Amino acid sequence: MREVEPRQKPSASADEIGHAAISTQRLAGARALSQIQETWAALDALQDTPMQQSLWTESWLSASGASDRLRVLVTTSPRESTGIAALVHHGGRSPSLMPAGAIELGEPVDLARGGPRVLGALCQALARGPWPVHLPRVLATSPTIAAFHQAYRRRGLVRVGPAKPCPFLSLDASWAEPERHLSPRRRQDLRRAERHAERLGKVVYSFHSPSPEEAAAVLDEAFRVEAAGWKGREGTAMSFDPVVGTFFRTYALAAAQRGILRVALLRIGGRGAAMQLAVEHAGRHWLLKIGYDESFRQASPGILLLCESLRRAATENLATYEFLGGVAPWIKPWTSEERATVSLSAYPMSLASVSALSRQAAARVLRTLRRQWQWMTRSEV
The missing domain is CATH 3.40.630 (Aminopeptidase)
Structure with a gap:
């Protein structure tokens, strides 16, 4: 119909x-x-x-x-x-x-x-x-x-x-040295990762605010790095999702046109090891996508790049670092701040609303009946 x-x-x-x-x-x-x-x-x-x-x-x-x-x-x-x-x-x-x-x-x-x-x-x-x-x-x-x-x-x-909260971090001058905000054990882990990365090759951090002409090449490298990690293995990387991948590339190119696109890359031994895709808006850094090449896993390249990204955001006097997404284990060592959503x-008052509410009510009743049935089944065993 x-x-x-x-x-x-x-x-x-x-x-x-x-x-x-x-x-x-x-x-x-x-x-x-x-x-x-x-x-x-x-x-x-x-x-x-x-x-x-x-x-x-x-x-x-x-x-x-x-x-x-x-x-x-x-x-x-x-x-x-x-x-x-x-x-x-x-x-x-x-x-x-x-x-x-x-x-x-x-x-x-x-x-x-x-x-x-x-x-x-x-x-x-x-x-x-x-x-x-x-x-x-x-x-x-x-x-x-x-x-x-x-x-x-x-x-x-x-x-x-309720919906899942968004983690963020309030920046001030102290974040020019992000390591100071970590626990002693986490600082030790970070230094160990840095030493491991240096043994693998020259470590280079690059932060790009690309023009529209420069953006395509930088995005190509960022997409390749993300696809070389677990997202690529599970098929969720931007390169493997025709709709989401096209969205982020289209959005990033438009953001470059506006001058708000930020792409961060960590290269170890001349190879891309970690990436970040972000924009800056309203004096805040908005982190949209992250990824790392799993062949560099022991060097924790994503964490190394995050540390340098936080340092750069602080030195540029940004107000906050917005992680977006949801709270994740790799974020918790850096911040406990969250934005409730x-x-x-x-x-x-319409037929469409009556239909939607009726279906939601029926779904809730069905879920309740299923829970009761499962409880009764278990109690009979």
Whole structure:
């Protein structure tokens, strides 16, 4: 059965919020992104994270081929610039809207916003629409959460649940010597790794802020190093995933065009041993991808490169080092700081929402029955 979305007028409507008129525009399909490209790009510098910027969404839509399922809401105020919700329509039995790549990439996502009024109008426009909206992982400090609660009051239901936190590290001048922050045992391990690396060959750290012309060659080497590690063995390296790999290459080239791309490489004996793919935004270092060649495993090349990367970030007076992803054993020796994230789901009063909530309730009941059956089966043995 083919899903039919309610017809929407392409012309902008006006909502009265406070004393300022805020216009709301609805767009759909592949052309929608090109129509708002300049507007969104002008908003990028105001965003808290790179994942809210136009480059992230544009790159994912290009790599995944999901542009035809794009649904865009734009709210504009003469006082507060613009708010943008560029969401991908996911069909199936429980259709919904989600930010581009939210599930596949797993990073915290959010709406692009210029101020509280346009954000409120954006959420109100979503509440008037037919589809549930899911943000699988959003920073718990985001004003978007309160804006959704306010917009869906008497118009629907908002659910907020736990999600995995994001590790980060607050930088200061002391991080120009990262080793000082390690325990004595960890410092000893680091020195041992350095000596082992030096026995294997000349150790060279290189940090690149490549131009668009230089970026392709640097990315080729970074991709090769990542594929030479466990990710390559398990088939999860960027080189082996046609969609994710294309996304990161497309995004990195676009980031190089903006001057925010950062690629770090460790070479031992002239061979690539470890890599990092990152961007700098809002005075913060955002680590997107890491990898190392397993043939250098005993030299712990990933840890050696991380140490030098932290040193460089501190000497460049960056505020934080954002590890993204989730808490992992290799991060814990360096920091215990975490940014809490939550999952946010908003259901307007619509048949699509009733269907989604009914299926979720049925799934919970089924899980409960399965647990009870397993408990009864074990107790009879």
